Amino acid sequence: DAGVIQSPRHEVTEMGQEVTLRCKPISGHNSLFWYRQTMMRGLELLIYFNNNVPIDDSGMPEDRFSAKMPNASFSTLKIQPSEPRDSAVYFCASSLTGRGTEAFFGQGTRLTVV
Amino acid sequence: AQSVTQLGSHVSVSEGALVLLRCNYSSSVPPYLFWYVQYPNQGLQLLLKYTSAATLVKGINGFEAEFKKSETSFHLTKPSAHMSDAAEYFCAVSYSGNTPLVFGKGTRLSVIA
Numbered sequence: 001d002a003g004v005i006q007s008p009r010h011e012v013t014e015m016g017q018e019v020t021l022r023c024k025p026i027s028g029h030n031s032l033f034w035y036r037q038t039m040m041r042g043l044e045l046l047i048y049f050n051n052n053v054p055i056d057d058s059g060m061p062e063d064r065f066s067a068k069m070p071n072a073s074f075s076t077l078k079i080q081p082s083e084p085r086d087s088a089v090y091f092c093a094s095s096l097t098g099r100g101t102e103a104f105f106g107q108g109t110r111l112t113v114v
Numbered sequence: 115a116q117s118v119t120q121l122g123s124h125v126s127v128s129e130g131a132l133v134l135l136r137c138n139y140s141s142s143v144p145p146y147l148f149w150y151v152q153y154p155n156q157g158l159q160l161l162l163k164y165t166s167a168a169t170l171v172k173g174i175n176g177f178e179a180e181f182k183k184s185e186t187s188f189h190l191t192k193p194s195a196h197m198s199d200a201a202e203y204f205c206a207v208s209y210s211g212n213t214p215l216v217f218g219k220g221t222r223l224s225v226i227a
Binding site for chain 2: 004035042048091099104106
C-alpha cells in the first residue's frame with residue numbers, strides 16, 4: 001500500500017490567493033482527519049470525516065477554511081483567501097473506525113503564505 | 115475533555131544512555147494510548163499503542179511504554195539511545211473507536227555523540 005498521499009508537498013502562495021490541499025487516504029479506511037502543525041500550537045485537529053461525512057469541524061479556524069470528501073478516496077482542504085498566519089504544515093491521516101485503531105499520516109503539505 | 119501532557123518539550127541524552135519521555139493522560143474512562151515519532155520533514159509514524167491488553171507495550175526500534183493506571187501515565191523508554199533516534203515524539207489518546215486522536219505538544223529528543 002502506498003500509504004496516505006498528500007499533494008502538493010510544498011506550496012508557496014501570496015496572501016489572498018486560494019489554496020487547495022489534497023489527500024488520498026489508504027484504501028479501505030473509513031475515517032479521515034486533517035491536522036495542522038505549527039511551532040506555537042503543535043498538532044491541531046481541523047476536521048474529520050467518517051464514511052465521507054464531516055463529523056466535527058469545530059477545529060476549523062475560520063470560515064476561510066473548508067474541507068470536502070466527495071468519495072472514499074479523495075479529500076480536499078481549501079483556504080480562501082489565504083493569510084500569512086495560515087503558514088503551517090498540514091497533515092492528512094486516515095484510519096479504520098474501531099476501538100484502539102491508529103491513524104496513518106501522510107507526509108504533509110508545507111504551506112507558506114507570503 | 116480528553117488530553118495528554120508531555121513533560122519536557124526537549125530532552126537531550128548521550129548516545130547509549132536511557133531514553134525516557136514522559137506522558138500523562140486525563141481520563142475518567144479507559145483510554146487508548148499511542149506514541150508516534152516524527153523525523154524532520156516527514157509525517158508521523160506509529161511507534162506503539164496501548165489498547166488494554168498488556169500494560170507493557172513493545173514497539174518498533176527498541177522502544178517500549180508502560181501503562182500505569184494509578185499514575186495516569188504512559189511513559190516511553192528505550193534502554194540505549196542511538197543517533198538515529200533524534201526526532202520529535204508525540205503521545206496521543208483516544209477514548210472510542212470513532213473519535214480522533216488528541217496529541218500532546220511533543221518532545222524533541224536530541225542524541226549527543
